[in-house]
Amino acid sequence: MILNFYKLVRIFGSAKNAWENIKKEYKKLDGFGHKMVSDIGNPEHLKFANKEIEFCEKNNIKINLRHFNELPQLLNECDDAPAILYQKGNFDNSKEKVSIVGTRNMTSYGKQFIHDFFEETKSCNYISVSGLALGVDKEVHEQSVHNQISTVAVLAHGFHLLYPAKNRKLSEKIIEEGGTLFTEFNSSRKPDRENFIQRNRIVAGISPSTIVVETAFGGGSISTATFANNYNREVFALPGKVTDKQSQGCNHLIFQNKAKTISTIKDLIDNLGFNNTKLKTEELFSHNEIAVQLTENQELIYNVIFNNPQISLDDIVGKINLSSHKILPVILELELLGKIKSFSGRQFIVI
Incomplete structure (x- = not known):
């Protein structure tokens, strides 16, 4: 019935046109027989529909119609999506x-x-x-x-x-x-x-x-x-x-x-x-608050990389008073902590 309703609305252009014309036109349509359309146009259905609308208005219920593309986007893509979603x-x-x-x-x-x-x-x-x-x-x-x-x-x-x-x-x-x-x-x-x-x-x-x-x-x-x-x-x-x-x-x-x-x-x-979880974390906690959790050497090297994205190992050595053989183990620690990432050519960025 869901697919039939949606099909009829698409054929006739509106639910109103389908309601008024289906009994005269159903023989021209594939897949619709007399039994299927016999109850369309029954005034009792309109009475029920009016009561339903009143109920929804009284209870702050929104009526979403599929043929007006009012359903959630992904749901609307499903062949058997509901014709109406309250x-x-x-x-x-x-x-x-x-x-x-x-x-x-x-x-x-x-x-x-x-x-x-x-x-x-x-x-x-x-x-x-x-x-x-x-x-x-x-x-x-x-x-x-x-x-x-x-x-x-x-x-x-x-x-x-x-x-x-x-x-x-x-x-x-x-x-x-x-x-x-x-x-x-x-x-x-x-x-x-x-x-x-x-x-x-x-x-x-x-x-x-x-x-x-x-x-x-x-x-x-x-x-x-x-x-x-x-x-x-x-x-x-x-x-x-x-x-x-x-x-x-x-x-x-x-x-x-x-x-x-x-x-x-x-x-x-x-x-x-x-x-976006990490992005949200960085919005909530400033860089300094993150760095406080590190050791002195970790914080020193982290700050250099933070302020100089894609900095090389040689440039890090040039900016701080530590030799490369002492810096490399600290960089490895920062990578394991998920604080920095290395690239080819021994370049580093904060992540």
């Missing part, structure tokens, strides 16, 4: 995004990974995306709020309720802190079982990358990873012991080459493209 809160499409999903039965291993990931990325300018379920989803949203990172929660029901009820206060906090609640379901839709799989394609579609923290065989997060694969998005999975039930789904995704292995959080951050 929104509460703010959404900054210019920020990087990453979807993080996993089991409701999260272990301490998964919780520690999520904590460490957000600790390492709290200076990065991105949006986390998850499904507001218990377990991994809840931890993702809570860590986002705690670290002042915008977060998107995608719901499997309409905005007339909040499921699970335990997450009601968290959903309010998400909006208060500048985050977003999305759903494609109108206010009559309850959190039926099939809605959760349908919801997962939006979680996968919004972001260029999806991280699967923990999941058992056949867990709902496997569907999210599958959607992401089908959209040609990157998938990363946290490996675990083969005997741990909540790691078996992740291990299987990796085994089937449907997800990249998360070996370290640093490598994961690099793969996600969150490379």
